Amino acid sequence: MTIKVRFFARFRELFGGDIVTAVSPGTSFMGLVKEIAEKNSEGYEAIFDQNGAFREFVILMKNGKRIDCARATEIPVTDGDEIAVFPPVAGG
Amino acid sequence: MIAIQTEDVDIGQLINAAKGRGVGAIVVFDGIVRDDDICEMELEAYEEVALCELEKIAAEAQVAHHLFSVDIIHRIGRLAVGENILIIVVSAGHRKEAYEGSRDIIEAIKAGVPIWKKELTKDGSRWVPGDHAHGSTKHSP
Numbered sequence: 323m324t325i326k327v328r329f330f331a332r333f334r335e336l337f338g339g340d341i342v343t344a345v346s347p348g349t350s351f352m353g354l355v356k357e358i359a360e361k362n363s364e365g366y367e368a369i370f371d372q373n374g375a376f377r378e379f380v381i382l383m384k385n386g387k388r389i390d391c392a393r394a395t396e397i398p399v400t401d402g403d404e405i406a407v408f409p410p411v412a413g414g
Numbered sequence: 415m416i417a418i419q420t421e422d423v424d425i426g427q428l429i430n431a432a433k434g435r436g437v438g439a440i441v442v443f444d445g446i447v448r449d450d451d452i453c454e455m456e457l458e459a460y461e462e463v464a465l466c467e468l469e470k471i472a473a474e475a476q477v478a479h480h481l482f483s484v485d486i487i488h489r490i491g492r493l494a495v496g497e498n499i500l501i502i503v504v505s506a507g508h509r510k511e512a513y514e515g516s517r518d519i520i521e522a523i524k525a526g527v528p529i530w531k532k533e534l535t536k537d538g539s540r541w542v543p544g545d546h547a548h549g550s551t552k553h554s555p
Contacts, residue, residue: 330528330530331541332541381528383463383528386462386463386466406528409530409541411524411530412529412531412541412542412545413459413488413527413528414445414523414527
């Protein structure tokens with residue numbers, strides 16, 4: 323399966339903007355983001371806490387819809403999904 | 415007009431376009447880059463999602479406040495102090511609806527539209543912390 327992962331703002335500076343990656347069927351939202359984040363220790367700590375959970379301020383989207391971080395381990399990614407990970411918004 | 419763009423807009427033109435039959439009030443919100451010891455500001459957006467959310471905010475405000483028209487233009491890219499960031503122009507029959515509609519729109523934008531600001535200073539840069547995390551508590555990185 324091919325998934326696009328997009329980081330924004332400070333997370334983009336840590337990981338790069340758009341990452342297109344191949345993943346195995348059954349991979350969860352959490353598993354995918356963790357796999358990418360583990361390649362960058364500073365980036366990992368920006369997104370995950372010491373228990374390996376998403377930090378409270380992290381916002382997740384799947385195909386333009388917000389995802390509850392608490393459900394990130396249950397939600398699978400599917401071929402063609404666009405995942406977004408970003409800090410609290412500050413527009414306006 | 416609902417747009418996310420780098421270019422500035424002609425606010426006078428938007429005001430003129432908002433006048434029409436039955437319009438008794440037009441309210442303009444112009445958010446600008448404040449001179450908080452910064453040189454410039456850089457704005458970034460998750461554009462496809464942000465545009466959809468601006469359209470939804472405009473549509474909901476139009477219904478909720480009986481607005482005749484709503485324009486929202488949010489700029490991105492690098493902006494200098496004093497430049498326009500966000501322009502909201504609403505028209506309604508009366509001032510109550512126009513003021514309330516304009517207020518609701520800016521608050522909704524700040525609460526949820528995926529846009530971020532980075533302040534550039536002579537010493538470096540800093541991301542403006544957002545107030546709204548995914549949970550009910552307010553945190554910022």
